[in-house]
Structures are given as structure tokens and as C-alpha cells.
Amino acid sequence: MNTPRSQVEEHPAPLPRSFFDAPPEFVARALLGKILLRHSNKMRLAARIVETEAYLGEHDPAAHAASGRTARNAVLYGPPGHAYVYSIYGLHYCLNVSCLPAGVPGCVLLRALEPLEGIGQMRQNRGLDAEVAPSLLASGPGKLCQALGITRAADNGLDLTSADSPLSLVDDDFHCGEIRATPRIGIRKATELPLRFFLAGHSCVSARGR
DNA sequence: GGAGCGATGTCCT
DNA sequence: GGACATCGCTCCG
Numbered sequence: 509m510n511t512p513r514s515q516v517e518e519h520p521a522p523l524p525r526s527f528f529d530a531p532p533e534f535v536a537r538a539l540l541g542k543i544l545l546r547h548s549n550k551m552r553l554a555a556r557i558v559e560t561e562a563y564l565g566e567h568d569p570a571a572h573a574a575s576g577r578t579a580r581n582a583v584l585y586g587p588p589g590h591a592y593v594y595s596i597y598g599l600h601y602c603l604n605v606s607c608l609p610a611g612v613p614g615c616v617l618l619r620a621l622e623p624l625e626g627i628g629q630m631r632q633n634r635g636l637d638a639e640v641a642p643s644l645l646a647s648g649p650g651k652l653c654q655a656l657g658i659t660r661a662a663d664n665g666l667d668l669t670s671a672d673s674p675l676s677l678v679d680d681d682f683h684c685g686e687i688r689a690t691p692r693i694g695i696r697k698a699t700e701l702p703l704r705f706f707l708a709g710h711s712c713v714s715a716r717g718r
Numbered sequence: 719g720g721a722g723c724g725a726t727g728t729c730c731t
Numbered sequence: 732g733g734a735c736a737t738c739g740c741t742c743c744g
Contacts, residue, residue: 594735596737650737692736
């Protein structure tokens with residue numbers, strides 16, 4: 509076959525709500541290899557999830573739910589399968605997927621993606637030159653939000669299980685190879701828990717740790 | 719190629 | 732006023 513494997517089906521069915529109605533440490537593994545679709549006026553962007561982190565409930569000191577429900581983290585307490593977007597360090601956004609039933613907080617942080625469709629647009633969104641390798645376009649939580657044009661104002665709270673949504677998650681039966689687990693990156697609390705998951709040896713995994 | 723650091727929004731005490 | 736789940740640029744080896 510000569511067709512690039514990166515071709516994604518035209519109208520794939522989104523992952524069902526039940527997929528996300530589970531503990532974050534389970535959903536974080538299950539999301540590896542799935543595809544994140546971005547629809548923004550006619551343009552479609554697609555990228556495969558290659559790195560995630562699980563953030564648990566109020567008993568996880570590193571989680572945003574650690575100090576209970578607030579205006580910022582309300583999405584974490586809502587139904588599963590919704591986007592939780594927040595800004596960090598004044599410059600970047602991070603994209604999470606809510607897990608567990610409504611009322612029970614928990615989420616999965618998307619840390620790195622492999623660009624599949626709309627690579628030129630992603631480059632443009634990142635403000636990078638044409639020669640920059642695709643593997644560098646979304647290899648970090650802040651980078652992937654910039655590459656897909658995700659902001660808190662526009663995307664926080666979106667339902668990721670709806671085909672009409674500007675953001676959705678789909679399955680193309682991609683088979684993940686070896687999955688590795690390590691401690692989470694960039695946090696100061698609960699640093700020892702092995703809640704970061706990634707595809708072993710994948711070139712799009714974020715810089716630290718392989 | 720790794721450590722150090724500055725930029726800087728948003729929420730919370 | 733401080734914390735923060737980042738990134739990319741320096742400076743140094």
C-alpha cells in the first residue's frame with residue numbers, strides 16, 4: 509500500500525461516554541493510540557495520542573481537584589468525556605479529558621500527540637517554519653494546545669463524545685505497541701506515583717524521559 | 719545536551 | 732501575593 513497510514517476516516521464515530529466513565533489511571537492507558545480531531549471552520553486537524561497522565565480525585569495532591577470544587581475546576585465534577593482546559597504559567601494551555609461519573613472528579617492530561625492531518629496548519633499555529641519536523645509540533649501539553657488552536661475561552665467544557673463538537677476523540681483500531689509508565693512530569697506533589705503513560709520509543713513523546 | 723531562567727494568565731488563600 | 736500539570740532561549744560544559 510502506498511497510501512500514508514496517517515489517513516483518517518471521513519466521519520469516524522466518537523468514543524462513547526462509557527469509555528470515560530472509569531478511573532483516570534485506566535482511561536489514561538486506554539486513550540493511548542486514539543485520535544483527537546479538531547474541527548475549526550472547514551479545516552480538520554487530526555493527531556494520535558502518544559502520551560498521557562492521570563490525575564485522580566481529591567486525594568491526589570497534584571490534581572486540580574485536590575482542594576475541592578472551584579469555579580476553575582467545575583468541569584472535573586461534571587459528566588465524563590468533556591474537555592477541561594486551563595492556562596498555566598501565563599502562556600500555555602493544557603487539555604484534559606474528564607473521567608468518572610458526574611460528582612466524582614478525575615481527568616487525563618494529554619501530554620503529546622503525533623500529527624496526522626493538517627500538519628501545515630499546525631506548524632502555522634505554532635509559528636514554526638516549514639522545515640520543522642512533525643514530531644516536534646505537539647510533543648508537549650502546551651505545544652499540542654497551540655498546534656490545535658485550543659484555548660480555555662473557546663474549548664473548556666466541550667463534549668468530546670459528540671461528532672459535531674469542535675473537539676472529539678475517535679478510535680481507528682490502531683494497535684499500540686509497548687506502553688510504559690513513569691512518574692508524572694512537572695509536578696511538585698505526589699511525584700512518585702507512576703501515572704504517566706506513553707508509547708515506548710515513539711518520536712513524538714515529550715522531551716523528558718523515554 | 720543540560721541546568722537556569724524569564725515571560726505572564728488565572729485562580730485561590 | 733503566591734502557586735502553577737510549560738516552553739524556548741540563554742549560558743555553560
